[in-house]
Amino acid sequence: xxxxxxxxxxxxxxxxxxxxxxxxxxxxxxxxxxxxxxxxxxxxxxxxxxxxxxxxxxxxxxxxxxxxxxxxxxxxxxxxxxxxxxxxxxxxxxxxxxxxxxxxxxxxxxxxxxxxxxxxxxxxxxxxxxxxxxxxxxxxxxxxxxxxxxxxxxxxxxxxxxxxx
Amino acid sequence: xxxxxxxxxxxxxxxxxxxxxxxxxxxxxxxxxxxxxxxxxxxxxxxxxxxxxxxxxxxxxxxxxxxxxxxxxxxxxxxxxxxxxxxxxxxxxxxxxxxxxxxxxxxxxxxxxxxxxxxxxxxxxxxxxxxxxxxxxxxxxxxxxxxxxxxxxxxxxxxxxxxxxxxxxxxxxxxxxxxxxxxxxxxxxxxxxxxxxxxxxxxxxxxxxxxxxxxxxxxxxxxxxxxxxxxxxxxxxxxxxxxxxxxxxxxxxxxxxxxxxxxxxxxxxxxxxxxxxxxxxxxxxxxxxxxxxxxxxxxxxxxxxxxxxxxxxxxxxxxxxxxxxxxxxxxxxxxxxxxxxxxxxxxxxxxxxxxxxxxxxxxxxxxxxxxxxxxxxxxxxxxxxxxxxxxxxxxxxxxxxxxxxxxxxxxxxxxxxxxxxxxxxxxxxxxxxxxxxxxxxxxxxxxxxxxxxxxxxxxxxxxxxxxxxxxxxxxxxxxxxxxxxxxxxxxxxxxxxxxxxxxxxxxxxxxxxxxxxxxxxxxxxxxxxxxxxxxxxxxxxxxxxxxxxxxxxxxxxxxxxxxxxxxxxxxxxxxxxxxxxxxxxxxxxxxxxxxx
Numbered sequence: 001x002x003x004x005x006x007x008x009x010x011x012x013x014x015x016x017x018x019x020x021x022x023x024x025x026x027x028x029x030x031x032x033x034x035x036x037x038x039x040x041x042x043x044x045x046x047x048x049x050x051x052x053x054x055x056x057x058x059x060x061x062x063x064x065x066x067x068x069x070x071x072x073x074x075x076x077x078x079x080x081x082x083x084x085x086x087x088x089x090x091x092x093x094x095x096x097x098x099x100x101x102x103x104x105x106x107x108x109x110x111x112x113x114x115x116x117x118x119x120x121x122x123x124x125x126x127x128x129x130x131x132x133x134x135x136x137x138x139x140x141x142x143x144x145x146x147x148x149x150x151x152x153x154x155x156x157x158x159x160x161x162x163x164x165x
Numbered sequence: 166x167x168x169x170x171x172x173x174x175x176x177x178x179x180x181x182x183x184x185x186x187x188x189x190x191x192x193x194x195x196x197x198x199x200x201x202x203x204x205x206x207x208x209x210x211x212x213x214x215x216x217x218x219x220x221x222x223x224x225x226x227x228x229x230x231x232x233x234x235x236x237x238x239x240x241x242x243x244x245x246x247x248x249x250x251x252x253x254x255x256x257x258x259x260x261x262x263x264x265x266x267x268x269x270x271x272x273x274x275x276x277x278x279x280x281x282x283x284x285x286x287x288x289x290x291x292x293x294x295x296x297x298x299x300x301x302x303x304x305x306x307x308x309x310x311x312x313x314x315x316x317x318x319x320x321x322x323x324x325x326x327x328x329x330x331x332x333x334x335x336x337x338x339x340x341x342x343x344x345x346x347x348x349x350x351x352x353x354x355x356x357x358x359x360x361x362x363x364x365x366x367x368x369x370x371x372x373x374x375x376x377x378x379x380x381x382x383x384x385x386x387x388x389x390x391x392x393x394x395x396x397x398x399x400x401x402x403x404x405x406x407x408x409x410x411x412x413x414x415x416x417x418x419x420x421x422x423x424x425x426x427x428x429x430x431x432x433x434x435x436x437x438x439x440x441x442x443x444x445x446x447x448x449x450x451x452x453x454x455x456x457x458x459x460x461x462x463x464x465x466x467x468x469x470x471x472x473x474x475x476x477x478x479x480x481x482x483x484x485x486x487x488x489x490x491x492x493x494x495x496x497x498x499x500x501x502x503x504x505x506x507x508x509x510x511x512x513x514x515x516x517x518x519x520x521x522x523x524x525x526x527x528x529x530x531x532x533x534x535x536x537x538x539x540x541x542x543x544x545x546x547x548x549x550x551x552x553x554x555x556x557x558x559x560x561x562x563x564x565x566x567x568x569x570x571x572x573x574x575x576x577x578x579x580x581x582x583x584x585x586x587x588x589x590x591x592x593x594x595x596x597x598x599x600x601x602x603x604x605x606x607x608x609x610x611x612x613x614x615x616x617x618x619x620x621x622x623x624x625x626x627x628x629x630x631x632x633x634x635x636x637x638x639x640x641x642x643x644x645x646x647x648x649x650x651x652x653x654x655x656x657x658x659x660x661x662x663x664x665x666x667x668x669x670x671x672x673x674x675x676x677x678x679x680x681x682x683x684x685x686x687x688x689x690x691x692x693x694x695x696x697x698x699x700x701x702x703x704x705x706x707x708x709x710x711x712x713x714x715x716x717x718x719x720x721x722x723x724x725x726x727x728x729x730x731x732x733x734x735x736x737x738x739x740x741x742x743x744x745x746x747x748x749x750x751x752x753x754x755x756x757x758x759x760x761x
Contacts, residue, residue: 031459031460032459033460034460035443035457036460038443070460074442074443076403091364092365094365097595102746131364131365131367134177134181135215136218136521137218138522138527149181
């Protein structure tokens with residue numbers, strides 16, 4: 001999948017910068033440190049702005065090209081910021097067979113955004129994911145850490161309404 | 166000692182339906198009733214019957230409560246735990262014999278035909294407590310291997326057991342270990358593949374969530390056998406609960422001296438680290454996985470050299486799947502003959518399947534190899550719900566194929582599945598009914614592989630994309646018979662020329678549906694019709710005037726206002742506005758809406 005890259009200006013707080021420095025310090029010299037560094041950086045910032053990737057490359061003494069190659073290869077690494085509420089619709093086989101595509105369609109209609117996009121006001125962002133392993137509850141979506149299962153498209157309206165206030 | 170033990174499932178399925186709140190509420194209520202010294206609450210791993218989650222079992226009675234809500238908890242505590250009266254209305258109905266008796270879980274159709282080796286501790290012990298694992302003979306196999314056996318004896322035993330890799334391809338585990346042991350090197354690695362990427366499969370996750378120590382123990386045994394003292398577990402970041410329990414398990418094992426230096430005073434050192442994946446399906450392929458542990462883009466390498474010669478960081482490495490490892494301690498303790506007595510001659514042992522899709526009992530089952538698909542689907546799985554009929558089962562995920570209804574009596578093992586054009590895969594088993602279009606399913610899997618192809622080799626990168634384009638053409642009603650032939654030819658080309666397992670198996674969903682459902686492909690092309698009614702471009706909804714009572718229900722529910730008509734008069738669907746969502750058909754009480 002083509003990755004979207006953020007065009008928003010990068011801001012970080014001193015605490016965030018400090019945390020990132022600590023992460024880089026703890027991983028220095030370890031074999032295969034780039035991925036753990038990116039995972040932890042994404043925990044701190046919510047996504048991986050190019051400035052953060054530059055810092056990691058410098059800190060771990062690898063080229064930016066290598067870091068960027070890794071961050072764009074894996075679907076878990078986000079190069080765009082997430083909305084205040086992040087929606088993820090499972091399109092794994094079990095969910096798909098049970099109509100997850102219709103749930104996703106309802107959400108895109110409701111919010112006017114496609115997967116990998118964020119609403120203009122920053123309230124919602126949306127992704128389609130592959131199997132979160134809750135196949136017994138298919139079809140499933142998550143909003144932030146909350147899981148909603150056994151969905152029909154109509155459920156989308158009431159679920160989204162809870163987060164709109 | 167506690168008077169009662171309450172086991173609550175803390176697997177991902179049940180956690181997603183609020184089992185955490187149930188545990189909290191239970192503890193609160195138990196405290197309020199002053200029972201905290203008498204009743205013990207334990208968070209376990211997966212019971213397997215995910216369709217009935219959240220699940221709670223109360224011992225010593227063995228009362229199996231299903232679909233429990235936090236609101237039910239006060240009643241369970243005050244009635245059952247305080248007064249000893251089982252709350253009948255919340256029991257799994259299969260376990261209720263009559264008003265006064267219930268039967269054991271193991272006698273229900275879901276569990277009766279199962280045999281649990283890899284899952285034996287799941288739903289039985291608290292996975293966050295190493296003492297409970299040890300009480301179930303945990304780490305006894307490691308002790309036996311280190312103190313009574315030579316590394317070669319361990320390898321010989323695994324070879325003799327006939328254990329084959331549970332990740333999908335079925336390569337004999339003992340031979341893998343033998344190769345890695347034969348290559349002399351200063352440093353070697355024993356790794357675990359927990360990158361369960363096949364959508365709809367969750368066996369490995371359940372083992373790691375329910376019984377993480379069994380994998381750690383087996384990795385240490387593998388390390389001893391091949392001469393490695395470092396292990397890595399590569400696990401999907403999408404499995405936060407499994408990651409957390411693994412971390413806890415590793416710390417506990419280190420504390421007890423079961424990982425680290427000089428284990429069991431044998432002079433053998435072994436330690437394990439976790440590496441998180443980041444959502445790339447190709448990383449389930451062994452060489453790609455090792456490249457990813459090295460912190461690089463997870464692209465596969467050319468084999469040979471095989472990992473047993475030149476694997477992680479360029480040294481001999483053994484890589485086994487979670488379920489494979491979970492079998493090892495039992496084999497060491499009970500012997501090769503015991504293991505060989507289960508399953509079939511060429512595929513000994515059991516296999517865990519994740520049942521999903523159009524089936525009543527979705528969940529996790531472990532059956533001896535050679536069990537027929539019919540037993541799994543109809544008996545254990547409880548059949549297809551909603552009055553629909555079994556059409557096919559899909560195994561092996563994006564690398565596998567479909568088993569049609571006419572082959573439902575096939576005994577499931579590695580070789581039989583390959584022979585009918587599917588494969589074991591990691592164990593996802595998705596059931597489909599007559600409303601599932603086989604062309605659409607092939608397209609679904611191709612969309613997946615196109616997304617997940619790493620792009621390193623051309624047959625896979627470009628070939629799968631061209632395949633998908635042809636499938637899109639067919640499902641939109643623009644295909645020709647020539648396209649079907651072209652597609653088949655392309656499938657064989659991709660299989661023969663791709664670099665790694667992903668590309669070599671990517672055309673399987675197309676080939677196997679073509680083999681058994683060619684008529685469906687032809688219906689799309691020749692008659693411009695989707696027999697299952699799933700391909701939107703080829704279906705139209707209309708209302709039969711003589712059946713329509715004019716109740717307006719369909720018009721009120723249509724999301725795009727495509728239905729018009731006045732009360733008590735036949736309604737009409739405007740096909741230019743219709744988005745073919747099918748709501749009108751679902752809502753109509755008179756069967757007046759038809760799909761063609």
